Amino acid sequence: MGLKRLGKNLIFYAVLLGTWALLAALKVWPPYLFPTPKGVTEALYAGFQDHSFWIAIAVSMRRVLIGYVISIVLGTLLGLSVASNKFLEETMGGLLVSLQSLPSICWWPLALLWFGLSQNAILFVVIMGSLLSVTMAMEDGRKQMPKIYAMAGRNLGARGFPLFWYVLLPASLPFIVSGLKQGWAFAWRSLITAEMLYMSLGLGQVLMMGRELNDMSQVIAVMILIIAIGYVVDGLVFKTIERRMQHKWGLTPAT
Amino acid sequence: MTTNAAPQPSFPEPRSLDQRSLDHRSPVRSGTRPKPILFPARERDTDLTPKLWLKDLSLSYKVDNGSRLLALDNINLKVKPGEFLCIVGPSGCGKSTLLHLIAGLQHPSSGSVLVDSHKVDAPGTDRILIFQELGLFPWLKVGENVEFGIKMKGIPKAERLERVQRYLRLVHLSQFQDSYIHQLSGGMRQRVALARALATEPDVLLMDEPFAALDAQTRDLLHDELERIWAETGRTIIFVTHNVREAVRLGDRVALLTFRPGRLKRGYSVDLPRPRHLEDITVAKTAREILDDLREEINKSLEEQYGAEAAR
Ligand SMILES: Nc1ncnc2c1ncn2[C@@H]1O[C@H](COP(=O)(O)OP(=O)(O)OP(=O)(O)O)[C@@H](O)[C@H]1O
Ligand SMILES: [Mg+2]
Numbered sequence: 216m217g218l219k220r221l222g223k224n225l226i227f228y229a230v231l232l233g234t235w236a237l238l239a240a241l242k243v244w245p246p247y248l249f250p251t252p253k254g255v256t257e258a259l260y261a262g263f264q265d266h267s268f269w270i271a272i273a274v275s276m277r278r279v280l281i282g283y284v285i286s287i288v289l290g291t292l293l294g295l296s297v298a299s300n301k302f303l304e305e306t307m308g309g310l311l312v313s314l315q316s317l318p319s320i321c322w323w324p325l326a327l328l329w330f331g332l333s334q335n336a337i338l339f340v341v342i343m344g345s346l347l348s349v350t351m352a353m354e355d356g357r358k359q360m361p362k363i364y365a366m367a368g369r370n371l372g373a374r375g376f377p378l379f380w381y382v383l384l385p386a387s388l389p390f391i392v393s394g395l396k397q398g399w400a401f402a403w404r405s406l407i408t409a410e411m412l413y414m415s416l417g418l419g420q421v422l423m424m425g426r427e428l429n430d431m432s433q434v435i436a437v438m439i440l441i442i443a444i445g446y447v448v449d450g451l452v453f454k455t456i457e458r459r460m461q462h463k464w465g466l467t468p469a470t
Numbered sequence: 471m472t473t474n475a476a477p478q479p480s481f482p483e484p485r486s487l488d489q490r491s492l493d494h495r496s497p498v499r500s501g502t503r504p505k506p507i508l509f510p511a512r513e514r515d516t517d518l519t520p521k522l523w524l525k526d527l528s529l530s531y532k533v534d535n536g537s538r539l540l541a542l543d544n545i546n547l548k549v550k551p552g553e554f555l556c557i558v559g560p561s562g563c564g565k566s567t568l569l570h571l572i573a574g575l576q577h578p579s580s581g582s583v584l585v586d587s588h589k590v591d592a593p594g595t596d597r598i599l600i601f602q603e604l605g606l607f608p609w610l611k612v613g614e615n616v617e618f619g620i621k622m623k624g625i626p627k628a629e630r631l632e633r634v635q636r637y638l639r640l641v642h643l644s645q646f647q648d649s650y651i652h653q654l655s656g657g658m659r660q661r662v663a664l665a666r667a668l669a670t671e672p673d674v675l676l677m678d679e680p681f682a683a684l685d686a687q688t689r690d691l692l693h694d695e696l697e698r699i700w701a702e703t704g705r706t707i708i709f710v711t712h713n714v715r716e717a718v719r720l721g722d723r724v725a726l727l728t729f730r731p732g733r734l735k736r737g738y739s740v741d742l743p744r745p746r747h748l749e750d751i752t753v754a755k756t757a758r759e760i761l762d763d764l765r766e767e768i769n770k771s772l773e774e775q776y777g778a779e780a781a782r
Contacts, residue, residue, distance in 0.1 A: 366575050367605030371619035371670065372595040381618070385609040464608045465652025 247429060254432035255439070258425075262436060267421060271437075272444065274416040275406060278334070282341030283402045286349050289342070290398070294353025308354070311347055319344030319405040323412060337409040337417075344405030345398035352394020356387030388460055396453045403445050418444075519587060520548035521706045522572065522674060526581035529567055541567045543731035544581070552704040556721030558714055558764055560771040564732030565710040566602050569676045572708065573599040585674065595623055598672040600680045602710075604663040606651045612662050613638065613647035619670035637665040640695060642688075656683040664692070668699065674706045681716065690748060693719060697745060714764060715757040719748045726763055729771040736763060 232252060238244075239251040246254070262268035297303045297311070322343045326336040360383065368382030410419020418441055425433030461467045527545040530538040541564040549555050559565055570576040572583050574593040583590040585597065598619065606615050616634045625633075638644050641661035651659060660683050667675060681689045697720065700707055711717050717724045721740050728735045738760055742752050 363601060363603055363605040364607065366570075367601060367607070368618075369593045370573055370575060370599050370601075370605075371666070372593070372622040373618075377622060381622075382607070385607070388609070460609070463650050463652075465650065 247431060250432040250435055255435045258430070258432040258436040259439070262421070262433070268437075268440065271416060271418045271421045272440070275410065275418045276444070278337055278410075278417065279341060279402050279406045282338050282406065283345055283399060285338075286342050286345040286398060286402065287395070290346050290349025291353050293346075294350040294355075295357055297350070298354040298357035304354075311350060311354075315347050315351075319401065320408045320412075323409065326409075332413060334415070337406065337413060340409040341402050341406045345402035348394050348398035348401055352391040352398065353387075355394065356391035357383070359390045360387040388456075389464065389466070392453070392457055392460065396449065399448065399453070400445065403441075403448075407441055520584075521551040521553070521586065522549040522708070523547075523584040523587070524568075524572070524581070525584060527568075527571065527578050527583065528580045529564075529571060529576065530579050540731040542571070542578075543733050545732070545734055547725065547734060549706060549708065551706055552700075554700055554707045554709065554720055554722045556709045556711060556717035556724045557727060558711060558717050558724060558760065559727030559732065559735075560729045560764070560768040561712065562771060562775075563727045563729045563767070565727060566678050568727075568732070569599055569678050569708065569710060572674070572676055573597055575599070595619070595670055596672055597674040597676060598667045598670050599676040600663050600667045600678060602678040604659055606659060606662055606666070608651045610651075611647065612643060612649050612651065612654070615651070615662055616665045616669050619666060623670065633669050637669045640668070640699075641665045641692070657685060657688060660684060661688075661692070664696075671703070672705070674708070677707065677709045679711055680709075681711075682713075689716075693748065694745065696720070701744075714761045715748055715753060718742070718753045718757045718760065719746050719750075724760055726760060726767070729767045730774065735767065 236252050239246070239249055243249070250258075259268070297307055319340055322340050323336070326339040330336040330339060364382055364386040365378070368378050373382055406417075407419045407422075410417040411423050412419075414420045414423060418437055422434060422437040422441075425431070425437060524545050524547040527542060527547075528540070529542045530540045533539050545568065557565055557568065567576065571578055572585075572590065574583075574590045574597065577591070585594075590597075607618065610618065613634050616637055617630050620630050620633060634647070635644065638647055641664055643658060643661055643665065646654065646658065651662070654662065660680055664677075664680055667677075681692060684692065693716075696707075699705070707720075709717070709720055714724070718740050724738045724740060726735045726737070727733065738756070740756060742750070742756065746753055
């Protein structure tokens with residue numbers, strides 16, 4: 216992963232930006248439908264300048280973090296119970312798989328009924344979005360983890376929570392990390408969707424505001440922000456976890 | 471001890487502790503000593519309560535086609551406190567299974583394991599097993615692996631670190647304290663597993679072919695170290711190996727298991743003075759006699775596994 220790859224990416228994005236600028240300059244579509252790169256850059260600048268983007272990012276990150284953490288706690292409990300109980304596995308296991316085909320925003324009407332038009336409704340949708348991925352990741356991890364680690368842990372006197380925390384969890388990490396990552400992606404997407412429906416701060420709201428003001432530059436600017444945040448979290452958090460784990464386990468040659 | 475109709479395997483009485491030559495610095499007298507006698511004595515109740523008592527122990531595994539595989543059949547065995555017992559037998563005869571039962575990681579189909587007259591039904595830090603597949607934790611550094619057991623015991627940090635260093639030095643791995651497991655060779659991993667088990671300082675040490683992947687020099691060194699630790703601490707050791715010479719080199723007694731079902735075929739008292747050496751002529755001679763019996767069992771297992779031709 217060196218300069219060569221960086222160079223390729225630079226060229227790729229230069230071409231992409233160039234095409235965009237060219238199409239905008241040729242006025243194939245009117246500017247209010249197809250904003251220029253310059254307009255988007257200005258919208259980004261303005262958004263950060265008047266703090267509205269900072270606030271939106273902070274609010275959204277807070278919501279998604281709370282939702283994701285709750286998902287991990289619930290998903291761990293659920294996944295481990297399903298993995299260790301034959302009855303639950305044969306019944307709930309199937310339900311979990313089929314529920315995965317349900318877009319999390321389908322829970323929105325129920326969420327509104329149960330929690331009213333509130334933060335909690337958004338949180339609920341975020342949790343429903345990521346819970347399944349986390350649950351199934353935990354279930355898989357528990358099942359695929361080599362038995363020898365649990366035995367070795369018990370043999371050395373670990374029981375109960377210490378056994379879970381110091382042995383079962385790290386031993387299953389290689390099998391759950393991709394599921395956790397997927398859970399994060401789903402949480403993030405569900406959040407933005409819910410925020411677009413319920414206007415109370417957050418990136419989704421800023422996005423919809425752009426639409427209402429017919430300001431396509433702002434819409435694109437927020438979209439770029441949403442992508443960028445997803446990318447940064449993936450790159451900073453999950454890639455770091457993965458890289459450290461692979462280094463410890465020797466899954467890739469040390470660099 | 472039991473009124474079992476099945477013929478009890480003959481098994482020699484372990485010698486009491488005071489008879490054992492513990493001084494490993496005493497000169498090797500093997501040359502002047504007569505050939506050791508293998509005496510199949512009848513098992514009698516010992517005056518000492520056994521450290522470990524396997525009582526009518528049987529275990530069968532469920533096999534995929536619904537039938538059951540009898541892995542261990544009616545094992546009766548007493549091990550004295552401070553005894554060094556070696557177990558040999560053909561591959562697949564149930565040696566690892568036996569150790570898992572003693573460790574409390576598996577439950578017997580019938581019979582029981584008694585440690586200090588208490589029935590074993592769960593793992594306990596008085597019995598530590600070194601797994602055949604080691605089971606080192608790849609997410610922990612070498613030092614943290616060694617520390618794991620004593621951390622679970624709740625020993626304070628300062629003492630833990632001191633012990634980690636002590637036992638890593640013992641297995642000659644001090645420089646590798648901060649390495650990860652995958653960075654070590656097979657033999658080094660076996661030594662980490664040894665250090666991890668020793669660091670918990672258990673009463674009973676269960677070892678499942680712990681030196682199989684070591685070069686001759688390292689193995690000899692660790693034989694000496696293990697013997698020294700055993701003599702100094704009075705620990706009880708159950709040592710599984712497929713190497714009969716190693717068993718004779720280390721053991722007070724050697725137990726031979728039969729192939730499918732695993733039964734105690736015979737026990738041998740090793741009446742050789744310590745310290746012994748793998749190359750001692752007396753060790754070789756004793757091993758030879760056990761090997762003849764073992765070979766019979768190995769042939770049986772080969773016949774079963776590869777058909778009659780392979781055994782010839
Ligand atoms: N989990 C299991 N399920 C079914 N059968 C098993 C299981 N574990 C072991 N066995 C069977 O039990 C028998 C004894 O196995 P065990 O691992 O105790 O042998 P072993 O004496 O340690 O062999 P080796 O010297 O090769 O390590 C073998 O025939 C094996 O096929
Ligand atoms: Mg084995």
